[in-house]
Amino acid sequence: MAAAVAALVIGLPVQADDIRATGDLGLVVERETGSLLVVDQSDRAAIGRIEGLGDLSHASLVYSPDERFAYVFGRDGGLTKVDLVTQTIAGRVMQAGNSIGGAISDDGRLVAVSNYEPGGVRVFDADTLEMVADIPTGSKTVGLVDAPGRRFVFSLWDAGETWIADLSGATMEIVKIEGVGTNPYDALITGDGRTYIAGLFGEDGLTALDLWDGAPSPRHVLPGYGKGEENLPVYKMPHLEGWAQAGNEFVLPAVGHHEVLWIDARDFHETGRTQTHGQPVFAMARPDGRQVWVNFAHPLNDTIQIIDTLTKQVVHQLTPGPAVLHMEFTPRGNEVWVSVRDAGKIIVYDTRSFAKLAEIAAVSPSGIFFTARAHRTGL
Amino acid sequence: MAAAVAALVIGLPVQADDIRATGDLGLVVERETGSLLVVDQSDRAAIGRIEGLGDLSHASLVYSPDERFAYVFGRDGGLTKVDLVTQTIAGRVMQAGNSIGGAISDDGRLVAVSNYEPGGVRVFDADTLEMVADIPTGSKTVGLVDAPGRRFVFSLWDAGETWIADLSGATMEIVKIEGVGTNPYDALITGDGRTYIAGLFGEDGLTALDLWDGAPSPRHVLPGYGKGEENLPVYKMPHLEGWAQAGNEFVLPAVGHHEVLWIDARDFHETGRTQTHGQPVFAMARPDGRQVWVNFAHPLNDTIQIIDTLTKQVVHQLTPGPAVLHMEFTPRGNEVWVSVRDAGKIIVYDTRSFAKLAEIAAVSPSGIFFTARAHRTGL
Numbered sequence: 001m002a003a004a005v006a007a008l009v010i011g012l013p014v015q016a017d018d019i020r021a022t023g024d025l026g027l028v029v030e031r032e033t034g035s036l037l038v039v040d041q042s043d044r045a046a047i048g049r050i051e052g053l054g055d056l057s058h059a060s061l062v063y064s065p066d067e068r069f070a071y072v073f074g075r076d077g078g079l080t081k082v083d084l085v086t087q088t089i090a091g092r093v094m095q096a097g098n099s100i101g102g103a104i105s106d107d108g109r110l111v112a113v114s115n116y117e118p119g120g121v122r123v124f125d126a127d128t129l130e131m132v133a134d135i136p137t138g139s140k141t142v143g144l145v146d147a148p149g150r151r152f153v154f155s156l157w158d159a160g161e162t163w164i165a166d167l168s169g170a171t172m173e174i175v176k177i178e179g180v181g182t183n184p185y186d187a188l189i190t191g192d193g194r195t196y197i198a199g200l201f202g203e204d205g206l207t208a209l210d211l212w213d214g215a216p217s218p219r220h221v222l223p224g225y226g227k228g229e230e231n232l233p234v235y236k237m238p239h240l241e242g243w244a245q246a247g248n249e250f251v252l253p254a255v256g257h258h259e260v261l262w263i264d265a266r267d268f269h270e271t272g273r274t275q276t277h278g279q280p281v282f283a284m285a286r287p288d289g290r291q292v293w294v295n296f297a298h299p300l301n302d303t304i305q306i307i308d309t310l311t312k313q314v315v316h317q318l319t320p321g322p323a324v325l326h327m328e329f330t331p332r333g334n335e336v337w338v339s340v341r342d343a344g345k346i347i348v349y350d351t352r353s354f355a356k357l358a359e360i361a362a363v364s365p366s367g368i369f370f371t372a373r374a375h376r377t378g379l
Numbered sequence: 380m381a382a383a384v385a386a387l388v389i390g391l392p393v394q395a396d397d398i399r400a401t402g403d404l405g406l407v408v409e410r411e412t413g414s415l416l417v418v419d420q421s422d423r424a425a426i427g428r429i430e431g432l433g434d435l436s437h438a439s440l441v442y443s444p445d446e447r448f449a450y451v452f453g454r455d456g457g458l459t460k461v462d463l464v465t466q467t468i469a470g471r472v473m474q475a476g477n478s479i480g481g482a483i484s485d486d487g488r489l490v491a492v493s494n495y496e497p498g499g500v501r502v503f504d505a506d507t508l509e510m511v512a513d514i515p516t517g518s519k520t521v522g523l524v525d526a527p528g529r530r531f532v533f534s535l536w537d538a539g540e541t542w543i544a545d546l547s548g549a550t551m552e553i554v555k556i557e558g559v560g561t562n563p564y565d566a567l568i569t570g571d572g573r574t575y576i577a578g579l580f581g582e583d584g585l586t587a588l589d590l591w592d593g594a595p596s597p598r599h600v601l602p603g604y605g606k607g608e609e610n611l612p613v614y615k616m617p618h619l620e621g622w623a624q625a626g627n628e629f630v631l632p633a634v635g636h637h638e639v640l641w642i643d644a645r646d647f648h649e650t651g652r653t654q655t656h657g658q659p660v661f662a663m664a665r666p667d668g669r670q671v672w673v674n675f676a677h678p679l680n681d682t683i684q685i686i687d688t689l690t691k692q693v694v695h696q697l698t699p700g701p702a703v704l705h706m707e708f709t710p711r712g713n714e715v716w717v718s719v720r721d722a723g724k725i726i727v728y729d730t731r732s733f734a735k736l737a738e739i740a741a742v743s744p745s746g747i748f749f750t751a752r753a754h755r756t757g758l
Contacts, residue, residue: 019464021401023446023753024487042444042487065421065710067402067446085398106711108403108421148667148712149731168731192626193667212669212689247571248645266627288527288572288756290591310591331444331754332485333527352528352547372754374402375710377667 020047022067022084026328026370028339028346030363031056036072037362038087039337041330041370044348044358048087054078060101060367063374064126065108070369071126073102079113081129084371091129095122103146106377110167112152114144121154123167133172135165143187143198143240145378147211155184155198162187162198162209162218180207180218188240189378190265199240200226208268221268226255244285244292246309251292253280260294262312272312277303282326285309286351287333295324304338306354316354320347325365331372339365399426401446401463405707405749407718407725409742410435415451416741417466418716420709420749423727423737427466433457439480439746442753443505444487449748450505452481458492460508463750470508474501482525485756489546491531493523500533502546512551514544522566522577522619524757526590534563534577541566541577541588541597559586559597567619568757569644578619579605587647600647605634623664623671625688630671632659639673641691651691656682661705664688665730666712674703683717685733695733699726704744710751718744 020040028037030049034056038048053059055076062071069090072080077096082089096115103112104126112123119140123133139158147153150168155161160182164175182202189196189211196209196216204226209216238253245251249262249271260283262272278300284293292307301323306316322342329336335357338347341364348358373379399419404426407416413435417427432438434455441450448469451459456475461468475494482491483505491502498519502512518537526532529547534540539561543554561581568575568590575588575595583605588595617632624630628641628650639662641651657679663672671686680702685695701721708715714736717726720743727737752758 019447021445021447021464023402023442023750024444063402065403066400068398068400085400106713148669150713194626194669247573290527290573332756334485334529371402375751375754377711 020085022371024371025067025084026337026368027061027070027072027082027084028362028365028369029056029059029061029367031059031366032364035363036070036082037360037365038084039346039360039368041335041337044360046360046362050082050087050089052089053080053082056366058100061369062102062104062111062379063369063371064104065374067371067374069126071102071104071111073099073113075099077115079111079124079129081126093124093129095124095131100140100142101144103144103152103378105146105150105152105167106148107150108374110150112144112146112165114141114154116140119156119158121152121165123152123165133165133167135163135172135174137163142185143196145187145189145196147189147196148193148377151211153187153189153196153209153211155180155187157183157185157201160184162196162207164211164216175215177209177216177218180209181205181220185237186240188243191245191377193377197221197240197243199237201237222261222263222270225252225261238281241282244283246285246289246292249309251283251285251307253283253294260292260307274307274312274314276314277305277317283307284327284329284336286336287329287331291315291351293327293336295327298323301325318349318354321345326367328368328370331370337368337370339368341365399464401750403750404446404463405716405747406440406449406451406461406463407741407744407748408435408438408440408746410438410745411743414742415449415461416739416744417463418725418739418747420714420716423739425739425741429461429466429468431468432459432461435745437479440748441481441483441490441758442748442750443483444753446750446753448505450481450483450490452478452492454478456494458490458503458508460505472503472508474503474510479519479521480523482523482531482757484525484529484531484546485527486529487753489529491523491525491544493520493533495519498535498537500531500544502531502544512544512546514542514551514553516542521564524566524568524575526568526575527572527756530590532566532568532575532588532590534559534566536562536564536580539563541575541586543590543595554594556588556595556597559588560584560599564616565619567622570624570756572756576600576619576622578616580616601640601642601649604631604640617660620661623662625664625668625671628688630662630664630686632662632673639671639686653686653691653693655693656684656696662686663706663708663715665715666708666710670694670730672706672715674706677702680704697728697733700724705746707747707749710749716747716749718747720744 024041035051057075081091098116120136139156144154181200184198185201187198205223278296321340346360403420414430436454460470477496499515518535523533545552560579563577564580566577584602657675700719725739
């Protein structure tokens with residue numbers, strides 16, 4: 001699109017070949033340089049770079065429903081709106097001092113950010129980035145996700161509560177759920193938007209909420225899952241977005257052990273364990289659920305293992321290179337893109353033959369985000 | 380985009396406001412006029428019309444991975460490639476005399492069409508529309524779907540077989556499964572691409588194949604489901620794309636009765652029935668699985684009923700108007716678009732308040748297809 005846009009700006013004729021639709025594009029976070037690499041899945045290539053994003057440590061992003069704009073959540077409190085078509089920054093606000101992720105409402109009209117300092121959630125108009133709601137919580141606020149019905153769900157580290165903010169009506173309504181547990185540090189929502197699961201730093205186990213219930217009550221699940229007696233620091237606790245749903249089961253990284261756990265998606269009972277190469281960071285299910293790809297914590301983070309869902313056995317192992325930080329499947333699962341930070345590249349693999357299809361240069365790449373996320377809940 | 384494209388062609392500068400991304404677009408089949416209405420979900424509006432598609436009776440379409448192109452399968456054997464950006468026909472071939480649907484491979488490179496006459500499947504290069512494979516079957520060929528791994532699956536009406544064509548390697552491989560049942564007339568594949576289910580015209584029940592099995596064997600399921608003793612004509616048999624998966628269950632139209640059936644998605648045993656206003660045609664699950672929207676056969680086809688998944692009770696009823704033919708949810712389920720053929724319009728509803736949000740004029744609209752289908756298996 002870069003060629004097309006340049007021509008548009010100076011008024012030259014543009015060939016049809018210069019038009020590039022956005023359904024197969026993506027963004028790769030380049031943390032050290034505060035930039036985003038724009039990539040094209042079909043061409044297996046980088047097609048541009050957007051700079052000036054600020055501090056992109058642990059940055060994440062969401063997409064607008066038309067797959068044209070991304071909203072990038074920086075650790076420094078910056079909320080940046082990026083235009084994939086023109087490959088420019090369309091808007092940027094410093095909305096807090098220290099933030100920890102965001103979400104977009106199911107209708108694509110509202111973008112929410114959760115903040116440590118000042119603690120709470122702020123909601124912005126997706127078009128203008130004007131603030132439309134401020135929800136102070138008096139606590140570090142974590143685990144923010146979107147839920148169906150123009151709702152956002154998030155948890156309070158200090159208070160051990162989960163709040164549901166409903167912005168579907170003329171006035172915002174907030175449901176506060178107490179007794180979620182000691183120091184929730186992260187959360188996920190299932191792909192159907194029904195179940196919210198919070199990880200706990202201050203005790204073992206996790207807390208599940210059924211959002212289909214008008215008044216959800218906390219349910220303690222996986223009582224053996226957590227920091228246990230090892231007293232791990234927060235940054236060693238697994239990110240819950242590292243959970244994957246594969247068919248009828250969730251696959252999740254064990255805490256502090258070289259294994260992944262399998263649990264039944266209906267009732268959360270454990271159905272198996274698979275020994276792995278190292279301490280898993282992400283266990284990502286291929287979209288059809290037949291395979292789970294796992295990467296590992298330092299110093300074993302040069303490796304990926306592929307587990308077959310039916311047998312729960314490791315069926316293949318790859319060594320992409322130093323510091324494999326993230327993996328993103330193409331929407332229908334035929335390929336996977338892997339960021340290898342310290343090799344300065346992204347590697348594209350065929351998920352069936354495991355053949356390497358392409359390498360793409362990138363500056364210290366971390367998170368990879370394809371635009372198909374626009375159409376999913378909780379991504 | 381029309382304005383932008385016109386400017387491109389004659390070399391005038393284009394404003395950023397003229398750019399329109401395709402992630403929230405869709406096409407509505409206008410059967411009588413052989414045209415497609417281009418619609419924008421975010422604007423809840425028609426933004427153009429593409430004409431010259433030929434016979435669009437029972438037409439369906441699939442999208443390219445970049446959500447720019449649609450491949451339209453006409454009943455007259457026409458395969459037409461449509462460009463959503465320029466709103467023009469990008470290519471068209473008459474590939475057979477009488478065809479019945481198509482599919483696109485998971486990598487987006489191949490488009491397949493199933494034909495009655497001559498019976499078989501033909502596979503085309505998605506870019507050029509050149510034929511790359513011809514698979515004569517000696518039978519009317521139905522129930523064509525795409526499956527992960529560059530495969531197409533389809534069934535033979537006359538032979539009672541299902542074939543799996545694998546185009547992932549240098550040479551095409553075909554697995555033929557016999558004993559599928561008498562006169563398969565339609566089929567579906569589950570969203571994870573694992574289970575292929577064929578409906579049978581010549582006997583009661585359906586046949587399920589587990590595509591994760593290297594050598595799938597036919598499994599007879601729902602033995603009471605079918606034409607029974609009523610000897611219904613083929614056109615009265617329910618289209619299997621009218622099945623919906625809602626959470627842990629499938630919901631499907633009963634044959635010849637005013638009810639929908641609920642079956643367990645893991646083992647296909649019946650879990651319940653819901654009495655309905657008429658004989659159901661489509662039972663469509665809202666993407667979060669909490670609601671199922673049902674429309675009905677003539678003469679009760681002015682009505683829609685909404686069923687709650689938890690209680691299996693009808694919770695709301697709407698009367699959009701004469702001949703409600705199809706419903707399509709926005710990808711995250713906040714809205715649903717309904718084609719009301721004999722009222723010449725599409726109606727957009729909020730799926731929670733059931734409020735009517737918009738009406739859009741269309742010429743005898745039938746199928747509605749949003750571009751988000753590009754990222755899904757079997758759609």
